[in-house]
Every structure is written in C-alpha cells, then in structure tokens.
Amino acid sequence: MWLCDGAKKAVSSLLVTLALGAVFGCPQAIAGASEPTEKSAIAEVALTEAKRLRHLHHYDQAIAVLEKALGRQPGQYDLLLAYGRLLMKQGRYQKAIDTFLQCQMVRPKDNEPRFLAADAYLNMARLKDAELVARQVLQRSGEVRDKRMAGALLRQIASYRAMGDLTAPHYVRGDLQDYMRFKRSDFPLKVAIWVEPALRQYRGVFDKSVRSSFQRWCDASGGYLRFDMVPDQKDARIVCKLLRTVRNPDSTDGRKLGETKLDDNEGLEDSLKFSRVEVFFNLEQDPREIPAITLHEVGHALGLDHSGNPKDIMFPHSREPYADVLTARDKNSIRRLYGITNDMTARQ
Numbered sequence: 001m002w003l004c005d006g007a008k009k010a011v012s013s014l015l016v017t018l019a020l021g022a023v024f025g026c027p028q029a030i031a032g033a034s035e036p037t038e039k040s041a042i043a044e045v046a047l048t049e050a051k052r053l054r055h056l057h058h059y060d061q062a063i064a065v066l067e068k069a070l071g072r073q074p075g076q077y078d079l080l081l082a083y084g085r086l087l088m089k090q091g092r093y094q095k096a097i098d099t100f101l102q103c104q105m106v107r108p109k110d111n112e113p114r115f116l117a118a119d120a121y122l123n124m125a126r127l128k129d130a131e132l133v134a135r136q137v138l139q140r141s142g143e144v145r146d147k148r149m150a151g152a153l154l155r156q157i158a159s160y161r162a163m164g165d166l167t168a169p170h171y172v173r174g175d176l177q178d179y180m181r182f183k184r185s186d187f188p189l190k191v192a193i194w195v196e197p198a199l200r201q202y203r204g205v206f207d208k209s210v211r212s213s214f215q216r217w218c219d220a221s222g223g224y225l226r227f228d229m230v231p232d233q234k235d236a237r238i239v240c241k242l243l244r245t246v247r248n249p250d251s252t253d254g255r256k257l258g259e260t261k262l263d264d265n266e267g268l269e270d271s272l273k274f275s276r277v278e279v280f281f282n283l284e285q286d287p288r289e290i291p292a293i294t295l296h297e298v299g300h301a302l303g304l305d306h307s308g309n310p311k312d313i314m315f316p317h318s319r320e321p322y323a324d325v326l327t328a329r330d331k332n333s334i335r336r337l338y339g340i341t342n343d344m345t346a347r348q
C-alpha cells in the first residue's frame with residue numbers, strides 16, 4: 001500500500017507504500033514439528049517457485065503453482081498465506097479474505113492473517129470490518145507488537161473517516177478558497193516529462209502514464225482541463241519526473257512512491273503557478289504501479305486533496321492491483337474543484 005501525506009494549502013504531498021503485509025506482518029512463522037500442517041517438501045518446492053514467479057510479477061503463474069500444491073496439501077499454512085497474498089495482488093480481495101480465515105483456523109494464535117484480512121477489507125472500502133479485525137487483535141492475548149500494530153491500524157482508519165463522508169458524491173471539502181488550482185483560462189496547460197537516465201528503460205511506461213493521466217482528468221472534466229505536451233521543462237506549467245529511489249529495508253513506514261509540489265509563486269498569485277510531480281521508482285518495484293501513482297499525483301498537481309475512500313484514486317494508500325481508474329467521486333471532485341457543471345459544454 002502507498003501512503004500519501006495530505007496536501008492542505010498544498011505545499012507538498014507524499015505517496016508512500018505502507019505495505020501492510022510487511023509492516024503489520026510477522027516474520028514467516030516456523031511450523032512446529034507436531035503441527036499437522038508441517039511444511040512438506042511439496043510446500044517447500046511450491047513456495048520457492050511461487051516466490052520466484054512473484055518476483056518476476058508473474059502472479060497468475062505463481063497462483064497456479066500454489067493452487068496445485070494446495071490441491072495436494074489443503075490447509076497447509078504457508079501455502080495458504082502465500083496464496084492469499086497473491087490473490088491480494090490481483091485484487092481478488094474476497095477470496096483472499098476467505099484464505100486468511102482458513103489460515104486463522106490452522107493457527108489461531110498467529111495474527112498475520114488477521115492483519116492481511118484487515119488490509120483486504122480496507123481495499124474493499126469495508127472500514128468497519130477492518131476495524132473489527134483490529135479490535136479482535138487488541139482483545140486477544142498476544143504480542144505487544146501486534147497490539148501496537150492494531151492500534152496503528154485503528155488510528156489510520158479513523159484518519160480516513162476524518163476525511164469526510166466516504167459515500168458523498170465528491171471529496172472536495174470545505175471552502176474552495178482553501179485549494180490551490182490553476183485558472184481555467186490557463187488551459188490547455190503545458191506539460192513536460194523528464195526521466196532520470198538510470199531509469200531510461202521505463203521512459204516509455206512513464207511517458208504513456210503521464211499522457212494517459214492527463215487525458216483521464218481531462219475527460220473527467222468534460223474536456224475542459226486540456227493539456228499540451230512540450231519538450232522543454234522551462235516552457236511547462238506542470239513537470240512530471242520519474243526518479244530513482246533506493247528502498248530502505250529498515251523502514252517501517254513503507255516506501256514513498258511519489259510527491260507533488262504546488263507553487264503559487266509564494267502567495268503572489270491567486271492561483272497555481274506551477275506543479276511538479278515526482279514519481280519515485282526503484283528497480284525492485286513492479287512497473288505496473290507507475291500508471292496509478294502517476295494518475296494520483298497528477299490529481300494533486302491539479303489541486304485535488306485526498307479522499308478517505310479506498311476505492312478513489314486520491315486515497316492516500318495504494319491498493320493492489322494498482323488500477324489506474326477514476327471513480328465517479330474522483331470525476332465529480334475535479335469538476336467541483338474547477339467549477340465545471342453538467343450544463344457546460346466542453347470546448348474543442
């Protein structure tokens with residue numbers, strides 16, 4: 001998951017992975033010798049192969065390997081856990097939850113499947129269910145660390161709720177004066193792309209993501225918010241950069257995946273002067289994340305703040321499988337921010 005710090009009078013915003021699996025997860029538990037679901041040679045081989053395929057982002061194949069092994073050894077904890085994680089990667093949240101419930105039945109004391117299930121509930125925007133799981137962990141006897149994580153999860157969910165009614169038609173809260181945005185007369189806006197030389201192999205992916213992101217927000221605005229790509233950064237009002245990051249393995253906060261800085265010329269302007277989108281990428285990351293991160297950051301670049309609903313692209317955390325899709329709330333929000341009403345006709 002990503003986490004993005006909110007952009008209030010929008011100075012900057014961060015997009016960071018939370019990776020609940022890693023943050024809330026425990027190290028792989030080692031099956032006791034007396035346990036009926038002891039890790040067998042079948043499981044070992046399947047897990048190694050699935051891990052290899054997962055690393056290559058071949059999730060379908062990894063799932064097939066685990067399904068085959070589970071057919072021979074149903075109820076094997078490590079297989080189930082790995083299987084559930086892969087289902088999450090594909091956005092098959094309900095099936096993942098069912099799998100994590102099976103894990104809980106095999107090893108009731110282990111909270112890792114509970115945290116993963118909570119993560120899946122969050123991705124489905126089922127905040128109440130995620131809360132229930134976190135409370136369950138708090139009430140059970142268990143490790144202090146697990147309770148801390150459950151507490152953190154509850155605070156996180158509370159922060160989403162604080163972002164307003166998650167079922168409202170849009171998430172542009174409060175006074176529009178509090179938002180920084182471009183003037184409608186500034187459009188078509190000039191946009192430039194820059195890719196760090198070390199990432200030149202991702203130039204094509206990023207280029208396509210940036211163009212597609214602007215096109216989607218433009219379509220959502222009814223054709224009002226149009227853009228022109230320019231080759232030179234100094235001619236652009238929005239610059240989109242793809243930068244390399246080094247992953248910090250010790251970090252418990254997850255990865256920062258993007259950041260957008262908004263500039264109103266130090267308050268001298270009554271509207272946005274310039275936006276700078278930075279998408280961070282490391283070579284271990286799945287390039288399929290880039291389009292969704294870019295779509296989110298371009299939303300900030302245009303002046304949008306965060307949504308507390310996990311289904312919206314402007315939700316501060318990512319959700320696998322990183323779909324770069326705008327919801328009805330996203331579309332309504334950009335229209336509201338720019339005062340575009342349904343009776344207006346798009347310019348050509």
Ligand SMILES: [Zn+2]
Nearest residue numbers: 004013014316
């Ligand atoms: Zn954000």
